[in-house]
Amino acid sequence: MIVAHNAAVSTYRTPTHLAIGVTHVEEAGMTQSYALQHARRVSSVVDNASFHEAAAQARLFRSWTRSLNTFQLDPGNTSGPRVISAAELKDRRNRAEALLRFSSPVVERLHGIVGKAGYCVLVADADGALIDFRGQEDRRKEYRQHGLYHGRYFTEDAEGTSGVACVLADKEPITVHTEDHFRAAFTCLTCTAAPIISPAGELTGVLDVSAVRNSENRDSQELIYAWVCQAAEMIENAYLLHDTGHLWTLYLHRSQDYLSLHPELLIAFDDAGNIASMNRQTRSMLSRLYTAIPSNVQHLFDLNAGQVIDLNSGLEMFPLRLTRGGDRFFARLRPPRQALRTISLPPGHPAAGHAEPAARAIASDRLVTGDPQVSSHLARALQIIDRRIPVLLQGETGTGKEAFALAVHRGSLRAPQPFVAVNCAAIPDTLIESELFGYAEGAFTGAKRKGLKGKILQAHGGTLFLDEIGDMALPLQTRLLRVLAENELVPLGSEQSVRVDINLICATHRDLARMVSEGTFREDLYYRLTGAVFRLPPLRDRTDLGELVDFFLADEAQAHGTRSALSEEAMACIRRYRWPGNVRQLRMALRYACALAAAQGVIVAEDLPDYLRCPADAAPAAPQPANPPVTAQAFDSAGLRPGELLEREHIAQMLACHHWRVKETAKALGMSRATIYRKMARYGIVYPGSASLPGAPPLSQTDAQTDAQADEAD
Numbered sequence: 068m069i070v071a072h073n074a075a076v077s078t079y080r081t082p083t084h085l086a087i088g089v090t091h092v093e094e095a096g097m098t099q100s101y102a103l104q105h106a107r108r109v110s111s112v113v114d115n116a117s118f119h120e121a122a123a124q125a126r127l128f129r130s131w132t133r134s135l136n137t138f139q140l141d142p143g144n145t146s147g148p149r150v151i152s153a154a155e156l157k158d159r160r161n162r163a164e165a166l167l168r169f170s171s172p173v174v175e176r177l178h179g180i181v182g183k184a185g186y187c188v189l190v191a192d193a194d195g196a197l198i199d200f201r202g203q204e205d206r207r208k209e210y211r212q213h214g215l216y217h218g219r220y221f222t223e224d225a226e227g228t229s230g231v232a233c234v235l236a237d238k239e240p241i242t243v244h245t246e247d248h249f250r251a252a253f254t255c256l257t258c259t260a261a262p263i264i265s266p267a268g269e270l271t272g273v274l275d276v277s278a279v280r281n282s283e284n285r286d287s288q289e290l291i292y293a294w295v296c297q298a299a300e301m302i303e304n305a306y307l308l309h310d311t312g313h314l315w316t317l318y319l320h321r322s323q324d325y326l327s328l329h330p331e332l333l334i335a336f337d338d339a340g341n342i343a344s345m346n347r348q349t350r351s352m353l354s355r356l357y358t359a360i361p362s363n364v365q366h367l368f369d370l371n372a373g374q375v376i377d378l379n380s381g382l383e384m385f386p387l388r389l390t391r392g393g394d395r396f397f398a399r400l401r402p403p404r405q406a407l408r409t410i411s412l413p414p415g416h417p418a419a420g421h422a423e424p425a426a427r428a429i430a431s432d433r434l435v436t437g438d439p440q441v442s443s444h445l446a447r448a449l450q451i452i453d454r455r456i457p458v459l460l461q462g463e464t465g466t467g468k469e470a471f472a473l474a475v476h477r478g479s480l481r482a483p484q485p486f487v488a489v490n491c492a493a494i495p496d497t498l499i500e501s502e503l504f505g506y507a508e509g510a511f512t513g514a515k516r517k518g519l520k521g522k523i524l525q526a527h528g529g530t531l532f533l534d535e536i537g538d539m540a541l542p543l544q545t546r547l548l549r550v551l552a553e554n555e556l557v558p559l560g561s562e563q564s565v566r567v568d569i570n571l572i573c574a575t576h577r578d579l580a581r582m583v584s585e586g587t588f589r590e591d592l593y594y595r596l597t598g599a600v601f602r603l604p605p606l607r608d609r610t611d612l613g614e615l616v617d618f619f620l621a622d623e624a625q626a627h628g629t630r631s632a633l634s635e636e637a638m639a640c641i642r643r644y645r646w647p648g649n650v651r652q653l654r655m656a657l658r659y660a661c662a663l664a665a666a667q668g669v670i671v672a673e674d675l676p677d678y679l680r681c682p683a684d685a686a687p688a689a690p691q692p693a694n695p696p697v698t699a700q701a702f703d704s705a706g707l708r709p710g711e712l713l714e715r716e717h718i719a720q721m722l723a724c725h726h727w728r729v730k731e732t733a734k735a736l737g738m739s740r741a742t743i744y745r746k747m748a749r750y751g752i753v754y755p756g757s758a759s760l761p762g763a764p765p766l767s768q769t770d771a772q773t774d775a776q777a778d779e780a781d
């Protein structure tokens with residue numbers, strides 16, 4: 068940072084209340100006389116209104132005038148910009164998480180283009196605080212010394228004219244080249260900045276590309292100017308596309324080749340054609356054509372929303388002509404995301420009043436939420452997830468706890484960051500510690516040479532999903548508690564703690580409260596995990612079975628190219644069954660049926676798995692598997708809850724259907740082999756005619772590990 072050593076009284080006109088002097092900074096190579104000279108020039112220009120009237124120059128002149136007259140700043144001041152505290156920077160970055168999420172990849176790319184030429188790339192928030200920085204490693208010190216670093220604060224009222232300050236004032240891009248800066252401290256900088264406007268039309272940030280001691284003239288910045296404007300537009304478009312996922316979005320370009328790569332125009336509208344949002348290019352083009360920009364697509368294209376949607380059906384691209392001006396475009400229409408439509412709650416629903424803005428509600432297009440209980444849970448989870456409230460999901464096996472957790476992650480601000488899922492029951496106790504916490508180089512014999520980054524650290528910045536948390540051993544619970552309390556972890560064999568920042572979602576089918584009272588689950592951890600608790604209903608209680616069936620049939624069709632329909636008889640079988648394996652079992656059953664029915668295209672009852680087939684005239688209330696598990700009657704039901712009893716029954720059925728081959732059963736159930744072994748041990752499911760599990764003892768560390776590895780390889 069620039070350090071002021073000395074002060075000398077200047078002779079130029081100074082703001083009346085300031086007993087100013089020119090501080091000179093030898094480290095920055097700036098002399099006192101230079102600062103004085105600059106200050107005189109600024110004063111004289113403002114006093115004599117002698118700036119050129121070119122648009123940008125006029126903006127600079129206005130900014131100089133405000134800096135000198137309104138804010139009473141000293142143009143001869145050579146000290147650096149105000150630096151905000153680390154805590155304030157963190158807070159600002161948190162508040163601008165959405166902006167950073169969309170700007171980060173673009174900033175990275177832009178830096179890849181301009182970095183080697185000596186430019187750094189910065190993002191300022193809407194108040195002018197620099198919250199993101201990319202610069203060449205070997206120039207960092209220099210950038211920092213001149214205020215081009217995160218944590219610096221560039222507002223016009225404090226630092227006078229600068230690229231960021233001008234954009235904040237006028238919401239227009241600008242290049243502020245060397246002596247265009249108001250304060251002498253910044254005249255060695257060349258800054259080109261552009262606004263980043265949110266889909267709601269508000270200024271949310273500023274993208275800035277700057278260099279120190281750029282020897283080129285101002286015209287040389289034209290290319291940088293074009294890049295910065297284009298990059299800012301890319302950020303805005305990404306923001307808009309994310310924000311309007313619940314709407315129809317038209318992508319338009321004059322050339323069909325560029326339509327997918329880089330659409331010129333983006334217009335988002337609802338089912339009635341009301342335009343909810345458009346990108347900057349659309350806005351500027353339409354404002355040239357209309358005095359007031361039309362509010363419905365019908366006025367733009369002479370086609371109502373329904374006709375535009377019809378044009379799109381079955382076509383990847385279609386032509387569209389603007390009514391006014393007659394420009395022709397190639398168009399693509401993105402339909403609203405399904406999840407958003409299914410999770411919108413009816414007015415009067417307890418969660419409806421608190422609905423977040425639509426963009427936040429985009430949870431996933433991979434989760435069926437037609438059941439009101441599921442949709443209400445999802446809406447609430449999305450409302451709290453960005454507030455660092457840990458979520459606990461409860462529900463029987465296969466009810467979609469992991470799918471739900473993933474949807475919540477995808478609808479959170481952390482969506483671009485990793486989602487890391489760990490099944491605490493599937494990893495042997497002896498391995499789970501290193502899996503979760505990682506270990507340092509050479510931590511123990513057999514450790515990987517370079518150490519291992521544990522799952523918790525892999526989830527840094529994103530979401531960690533701990534499935535079957537009730538199966539975590541007490542010592543590990545203690546370690547996890549420490550991580551959650553301190554936001555730090557120490558990998559095995561390391562002495563250094565590492566900071567971690569995660570959203571935590573846990574799941575269990577166990578009764579954690581009961582485990583706490585029995586002393587098998589730590590009470591303090593229980594309260595840490597249960598910021599919000601959602602119980603996912605079993606499939607037999609869900610009202611959206613039909614939607615789930617459609618969803619899985621569509622999924623199969625997409626994977627295999629042929630769409631199968633369900634006969635009424637087959638659907639009746641599906642409706643009658645109790646689904647102990649829940650949504651997972653339904654998915655696998657439909658996959659099986661689609662494979663058998665592939666040729667004829669209609670799934671009949673005979674195509675369904677044995678356990679599902681039931682004659683229409685003898686619909687059983689309880690499952691009557693074609694191949695009943697030999698050992699079912701040997702189960703000890705003591706201590707198992709209804710959901711667990713069903714799961715036990717389901718796994719036993721599936722094992723019997725698959726001739727007790729664990730690998731195939733695991734595949735059919737969509738579980739890992741290690742999980743099947745665990746569940747067999749837990750529920751006391753034994754191989755027919757045997758007192759132990761099939762094959763070698765499955766729960767030995769090596770076998771379960773080998774199975775887990777094999778599952779990963781599968």
Ligand SMILES: Nc1ncnc2c1ncn2[C@@H]1O[C@H](COP(=O)(O)OP(=O)(O)OP(=O)(O)O)[C@@H](O)[C@H]1O
Pocket residue numbers: 433434435436462463464465466467468469470471534574576618650651654737
């Ligand atoms: N609402 C849903 N919409 C679409 N697919 C779903 C839904 N719920 C579950 N699934 C699918 O069902 C399968 C099982 O779901 P998932 O693994 O999330 O269940 P789970 O409750 O976590 O199971 P477990 O308790 O055994 O860990 C997955 O393939 C998942 O994608």
